[in-house]
Amino acid sequence: MRTPPRTKGRLPYNMAALWRTCRRRFPGPSRxxxxxxxxxxxxxxxxxxxxxxxxxxxxxxxxxxxxxxxxxxxxxxxxxxxxxxxxxxGTCVNVGCIPKKLMHQAALLGGLLKDAQRYGWNTSHPISHDWSTLAxxxxxxxxxxxxxxxxxxxxxxxxxxxxxxxxxxxxxxxxxxxxxxxxxxxxxxxxxxxxxxxxxNLGLRIISGAREYGITSDDLFWLKKSPGKTLVVGASYVSLECAGFLTGLGLDATVMMRSIPLRGFDQQMASLVTDYMEAHGTRFLKKCSPTKVKKTDHGRLRVTWKFAESGKEKSDEFDTVMWAVGRxxxxxxxxxxxxxxxxxxxxxxxxxxxxxxxxxxxxxxxxxxxxxxxxxxxxxxxxxxxxxxxxxGQSAELMDYDNVPTTVFTPLEYGCVGLSEETATDRFGSENIEVYHAFYKPLEFTVAEREAAQCYIKMVCLRQEEQRILGLHFIGPNAGEVIQGFALGIKCGATYSQMMKTVGIHPTCAEEVTKLHITKRSGADPTVTGC
Structure with a gap:
């Protein structure tokens, strides 16, 4: 059976033309x-x-x-x-990975346009973004x-x-x-x-106005018009990713967190991710819980929240309230x-x-x-x-869920594979764990004079023999691409000594992984200097 004609190996982009073509190729309702x-x-x-x-x-x-x-x-x-x-x-295609990554890329391009001036490009005209075109x-x-x-x-x-x-x-x-x-x-x-x-999962029936006036990430990706000033409620990767690209697109974005960010991930890395976001324009309301959402006479949403420690209440107005509290x-x-x-x-x-x-x-x-x-x-x-x-197929192979790599596509990306430092410590004991780490500055950040204080790598190893790598954590540009390559080695039981014998590609961010030599235990400054 033939498929509709393809353009350069991909489905035609024009949906109307694609539909007409498929109707000709596959006539009749039975198809x-x-x-x-x-x-x-x-x-x-x-x-x-x-x-x-x-x-x-x-x-x-x-x-x-x-x-x-x-x-x-x-x-x-x-x-x-x-x-x-x-x-x-499913979720990934329609309201997850795919639209999220594309909007993340749009936000990154906005940052690159600002960098371009320092690299000699004339971008003196005002830079603005049109949500409807992207959407x-x-x-x-x-x-x-x-x-x-x-x-x-x-x-x-x-x-x-x-x-x-x-x-x-x-x-x-x-x-x-x-x-x-x-x-x-x-x-x-x-x-x-x-x-x-x-x-x-809104799960917010006890919050007045939550379901009536709020949206979820499912809705955000399909909005025709800009969400404007947005409150994102939640501390999940969905929350941080959405708030991150909204900020990058020039919108006013606030994250409200009841507890810790990125639960289940390495918490040192999670803090670095939120620190970078906060330093680059995303507002954070920490240890807060919303109590009600009310629509004002002029159409905006007034959100009231309570601080966990003091019990005090505060409120502000937003154009959009997005719930990112899990599925x-x-x-x-x-x-x-x-x-x-x-x-x-x-x-x-x-x-x-x-x-x-x-x-x-x-x-x-x-x-x-x-x-x-x-x-x-x-x-x-x-x-x-x-x-x-x-x-x-007469196969006996089981799915192996160990050492699955993943990446959080926040403005400064966070990629990881294997165990977090907390999990490794709980499982093996702190005395049996060696953590190699480094703060580094991507070369592309230098001319652009970008802040790189949160660009960080951490390798968690066992303290025995050749020191098997238990986990690798990377914050920086293209984190997913970096971690994907190292994931194979860690899946195959790579050791610290093998990593040190690996020659890095210069000058890249990934190269810094092959140069890790400062341990947390030593207390030495892990900041990378020079080549």
Whole structure:
């Protein structure tokens, strides 16, 4: 089956032209299933049904189809409380990694335009940013990815249904769409893969006006107009990333944190991230909790908050209030109790073993919806592929969740792989841990005269023999690109002595990792001087 024509290896960017092309190539309603359409004339038995069209579910479905299995994907996105809707691909594609990174890049470009003057470029005219231009470009690209996923499923002969799935029993899935239309399918080989979406968790019913007037990151990425002066409530990476690029785009952004930033990450690194943001224009309200949101007569939002230590209240007006207080698994609508699938009563996430098996032997779960798994797109994709190979390809390989690298795309990026210093200390004891560290200044910051006080590298090692590396943490430009390269070595058990034998590429930021020699234990100044 042929796919729509591609331009330089990519889907055509113009969505209208792409739609017209695909309609010509794939005529008739039977090609792309629509809401309420049956699973086929009596052919409603599948080897694998994936509930949820996120990264993990799509990867699992496509991999299973490679083994000649009959596969279906059910995916239906309930609009956010503000009515925001999106297409196939899950959180990452629509309201996560992709739009976030593009808006982060837009903010970085604004900083580079300011640097350009010191590098001799004439940028004397006022620099301004147009939100609607950025939003339209980002949203069009996301839509092209939505369509691309549909085409890929069709190429792999995977049935896609824009329907919401839930259990009728342990072997039957019910799928419901608009207009109360519903169909059901039987999983003949007793294999059901859950990759259900994770919805935004406001959890703010006790705060007056929170749901009525607030938005989430799901809505932020699809706004047509600038959010203006914005309050971002939360201390998660989503909160800091969004506040960071809003500030970088020239908007007034404030972060309200009840507790510590970037919980679960190395806290020294988290403090450096927020210090940099604060020094570069993002306002922080620390140890504060909002108590009410009220719309004023002139249309702005007046937010009142309380300081945890003093109990005093204060308020200010904002154009937009965004809640970034976490996401909750959308498991209640799955009717899991009918199938016998157990969840964590506190988190609502599905309990699985090392083989991604739930409490029901023929039902599996992968991705963000599972308890104790990192909420990361690459891990969900890898887990989905591994699962399909075990089920249909005679593979015994399990997904390895150790030493998974990740990056927080704040204005000064933070990338890491392995254990934080706190976790390593708790696990092995401080006397058995050696921490090498360095404050460095990227060469590109020098001519631009940028502040680099928070550019920092930390390597956590065991204090025995060749000192196996337990964790690597990097704050600086292109942190994700730097950590990705070192992640392979750490995954393979790299040691400090091996790292010191690695020749760095000069002059780069990543090179500084191969030159770490000052330990925290020594108390010596870790500031890098000279080449």
């Amino acid at each position: 792309l299933c629509r809401t309420g359409r049956a699973f086929g004339s009596g052919e409603n038995e599948y080897d694998l049904v994936v509930v949820g069209g996120g990264s993990g579910g799509l990867a699992c479905a496509k991999e299973a189809s490679q083994f000649g299995k009959k596969v279906a994907v059910l995916d239906y996105v309930d609009p956010s409380p503000k009515g925001t809707k999106w297409g196939l691909g 339209k470009a980002v949203q069009n690209y996301v839509k092209s990815l939505n369509w691309g996923h549909r085409v890929q499923l069709q190429d792999k002969r995977v049935k896609y249904f824009n329907l919401k799935g839930c259990f009728l029993d342990a072997h039957t899935i019910r799928a419901v769409g608009k207009g109360s239309k519903e169909v059901s399918c039987l999983v003949s080989h007793q294999v059901i893969c859950l990759s259900a979406s994770v919805g935004s 909750a698994p959308d498991t209640k609508t799955l009717n899991l109790e009918v199938a016998g699938v157990k969840t964590n009563a506190e988190t609502g996430k599905i309990l699985v073993d090392a083989r991604e098996t739930t409490s029901v032997p023929h039902i599996y779960a992968i991705g963000d919806i599972t308890e104790g798994r990192p909420e990361l797109t690459p891990t969900a994709i890898a887990a989905g592929k591994c699962l399909a190979r075990r089920l249909f």
